[in-house]
Amino acid sequence: MRTAAALVALCLALFVLSLVTGPAGAPPGASLAALVRDDGTPLTVVMREIRLPRAILAAMVGASLGLSGAALQGYLRNPLAEPGLIGVSGAAALGAVLAIHTGLSLRFALALPLSALAMAVLAVLLILALAGPRGGSVTLILAGIAVSALAGALTSLVLNLSPNPFAAADIVFWMMGSLADRSFAHVWLALPLMAAGWAMLAGLGRGLDMLTLGEDAAQAMGADPARLRLMLVLGTAASVGAATAVAGAIGFVGLVVPHLLRPLVGARPSALLWASAPGGAALVLAADVAVRVLLPERDLKLGVVMALVGAPLFLHLIHRTRREMP
Amino acid sequence: MTALAALALALMLVGAAAAAGPPRRVVSVNLCTDQLALMLAAPGQLVSVSRLARDPASSAMAAAAQAVPVNDGRAEEVFLLRPDLVLAGTFSSPATVDMLRRLGIRVERFAPARSLEDIPALIGRMGRLLGREAQAERLIARFRADLAALRAAAPPAASAVSPAAASARTAAGIASGTAPGAASGARRPRAALYHANGYTLGSDTLAGDILAAAGLANVADEAGLRGGGRLPLERLILLAPEVIVRGRDYPGQARAEAPLNHPALRALRGSRIAGPTEDRDWICGTPQVLAAIRSLRAQAAAAATGGEPEG
Numbered sequence: 001m002r003t004a005a006a007l008v009a010l011c012l013a014l015f016v017l018s019l020v021t022g023p024a025g026a027p028p029g030a031s032l033a034a035l036v037r038d039d040g041t042p043l044t045v046v047m048r049e050i051r052l053p054r055a056i057l058a059a060m061v062g063a064s065l066g067l068s069g070a071a072l073q074g075y076l077r078n079p080l081a082e083p084g085l086i087g088v089s090g091a092a093a094l095g096a097v098l099a100i101h102t103g104l105s106l107r108f109a110l111a112l113p114l115s116a117l118a119m120a121v122l123a124v125l126l127i128l129a130l131a132g133p134r135g136g137s138v139t140l141i142l143a144g145i146a147v148s149a150l151a152g153a154l155t156s157l158v159l160n161l162s163p164n165p166f167a168a169a170d171i172v173f174w175m176m177g178s179l180a181d182r183s184f185a186h187v188w189l190a191l192p193l194m195a196a197g198w199a200m201l202a203g204l205g206r207g208l209d210m211l212t213l214g215e216d217a218a219q220a221m222g223a224d225p226a227r228l229r230l231m232l233v234l235g236t237a238a239s240v241g242a243a244t245a246v247a248g249a250i251g252f253v254g255l256v257v258p259h260l261l262r263p264l265v266g267a268r269p270s271a272l273l274w275a276s277a278p279g280g281a282a283l284v285l286a287a288d289v290a291v292r293v294l295l296p297e298r299d300l301k302l303g304v305v306m307a308l309v310g311a312p313l314f315l316h317l318i319h320r321t322r323r324e325m326p
Numbered sequence: 327m328t329a330l331a332a333l334a335l336a337l338m339l340v341g342a343a344a345a346a347g348p349p350r351r352v353v354s355v356n357l358c359t360d361q362l363a364l365m366l367a368a369p370g371q372l373v374s375v376s377r378l379a380r381d382p383a384s385s386a387m388a389a390a391a392q393a394v395p396v397n398d399g400r401a402e403e404v405f406l407l408r409p410d411l412v413l414a415g416t417f418s419s420p421a422t423v424d425m426l427r428r429l430g431i432r433v434e435r436f437a438p439a440r441s442l443e444d445i446p447a448l449i450g451r452m453g454r455l456l457g458r459e460a461q462a463e464r465l466i467a468r469f470r471a472d473l474a475a476l477r478a479a480a481p482p483a484a485s486a487v488s489p490a491a492a493s494a495r496t497a498a499g500i501a502s503g504t505a506p507g508a509a510s511g512a513r514r515p516r517a518a519l520y521h522a523n524g525y526t527l528g529s530d531t532l533a534g535d536i537l538a539a540a541g542l543a544n545v546a547d548e549a550g551l552r553g554g555g556r557l558p559l560e561r562l563i564l565l566a567p568e569v570i571v572r573g574r575d576y577p578g579q580a581r582a583e584a585p586l587n588h589p590a591l592r593a594l595r596g597s598r599i600a601g602p603t604e605d606r607d608w609i610c611g612t613p614q615v616l617a618a619i620r621s622l623r624a625q626a627a628a629a630a631t632g633g634e635p636e637g
Contacts, residue, residue, distance in 0.1 A: 022558075022560050023558040023560050023561055024558075024560035024561055024563075024564045026564070040595065042563045042564050042565075042566040042594060043564065045563050045590050045593045045594050046560050046563050046564060046590070048593070049563075049588070049589055049590035049593050050559060050560055050563070050588075050590050051560075100579050101578065101579065106579075162578040162579075162580070163576070163577040163578040164576045164577060164578035164579060164580040164583075165576060165580075166522050166523070166576065166580035166581075166582035166583060167578060167579070167580040169580070169582060170580055170581045170582070173581050181524075181559050181584050181585050181588055183588055183589045183590070184589065185589065296558070297556060297558065298556070
């Protein structure tokens with residue numbers, strides 16, 4: 001309970017920090033005052049139309065990625081499972097790019113997250129089929145590399161075929177992710193699917209706990225493996241798909257967050273699941289503050305900061321896995 | 327190898343023979359030199375222009391360019407056109423330019439215009455290179471006269487004598503309440519040029535000079551970006567320009583263009599959004615920039631009086 005309160009407090013503090021960080025460089029007090037009270041100045045516009053949706057999106061995206069990472073790790077019983085690493089984010093980005101560049105998203109706004117969701121579902125199913133129910137580390141990572149590479153190549157192809165001279169530069173956004181210049185339109189676009197995904201994943205706790213005893217034991221205790229699997233696939237695809245559709249593919253969040261929280265809440269999947277949502281939100285909020293503090297004038301990608309934090313941890317985990325299973 | 331050497335030698339001989347008179351086979355590989363050459367060249371003198379010259383969004387001479395074969399600016403195809411003069415920009419691929427020079431072809435490179443004052447010089451140089459000095463003189467004289475006429479036209483705020491504009495001014499005074507010195511005729515509304523990737527252009531650029539000639543003050547200078555650069559959306563909003571001139575809208579979608587459509591721009595009270603602009607009027611130092619100045623004038627007048635632009 002104390003951990004929960006601490007995580008929520010951390011999220012709130014980082015949320016406020018995110019609100020007062022930006023290239024405009026207005027004093028924090030005045031910025032927050034302008035956010036609460038519309039004083040007719042441009043600062044209110046900056047706070048309400050740029051900073052507020054950005055901070056909300058950071059929290060939403062972080063929670064989605066943290067939750068999905070914890071759920072995947074619980075289901076596959078493998079600490080290396082993460083939506084970015086196993087190619088789900090990359091596939092979702094491909095879906096989003098297809099929706100944008102076929103013009104579908106102009107005719108029907110929700111086509112953007114729905115198309116990302118569809119490709120994410122395909123990726124999760126492919127990974128589960130390739131990695132098998134036990135989710136061996138090597139097969140899981142290899143399958144992830146294959147799916148990521150294919151999705152990345154197809155994303156680049158679609159963007160290179162666009163008549164827009166700037167589209168090719170978007171490859172970096174879709175592969176690294178960014179929250180720069182997002183608006184409330186993106187919040188409303190992502191929220192319905194994300195919320196559905198959160199609901200599906202949050203209900204997995206008990207089933208994942210039983211699964212730690214093995215599939216047969218879980219079934220004997222009344223768990224429904226087929227339903228568990230369906231909820232995991234749809235929940236992960238919905239939350240990661242919606243997050244990627246508005247913010248690009250941000251890697252390592254789902255890897256780092258459960259790893260950091262395991263010593264605090266224990267290894268029980270259900271405990272890790274709820275803690276990973278605020279944990280992920282805090283991490284992405286912090287990363288999004290970092291990109292604006294490090295290079296305020298440029299759009300440094302979130303994926304760069306996350307990879308700097310996550311890749312060493314990933315290497316460490318691979319090393320440990322190898323030691324445990326020679 | 328010997329064949330190539332022989333070809334190069336033959337070409338040099340052709341070049342030497344032609345050196346006496348004006349060039350007879352001119353190839354242009356840059357959008358801006360395309361347009362100047364199309365304006366000045368004698369019939370048949372210009373044998374090829376770049377592909378962009380035919381794009382009506384980028385080129386003011388798109389119609390004239392339909393009659394001239396196009397190239398993609400590659401050394402191989404340019405060489406096979408047997409030119410005695412190649413016109414390029416200073417940003418044209420150095421590898422291509424070096425290759426053509428090694429093959430003995432004369433390449434003249436034009437720097438992009440950085441101000442309105444550069445334009446007569448560019449026209450004059452093109453006229454001399456093509457042996458069309460008289461045509462160039464006429465074009466320069468007309469450009470100078472038109473520009474002087476535009477500049478002599480009363481400044482936007484003082485020109486508001488029509489009844490419609492006068493009533494619009496009173497309406498705006500109440501609506502915006504943020505028009506310091508609106509009564510004085512010399513007020514220059516503050517404006518920003520805003521392009522994809524949040525790129526803006528300051529006073530030390532051709533586009534900035536166009537803005538100034540239209541009677542607008544450039545907020546990029548306030549942000550310390552006289553030469554242009556990236557202006558984050560937040561800082562643009564805090565500068566609160568009265569006119570935000572949006573850059574060209576390209577076909578297809580790109581995230582780089584997202585700042586141009588951000589809801590925050592519309593939420594900014596007291597700012598009007600103008601554009602998208604047409605590249606053909608803005609990016610090359612040709613007399614076509616006068617069209618850009620004219621269309622911005624209407625925006626400047628509307629911003630100064632708070633009414634709707636006439637054009």
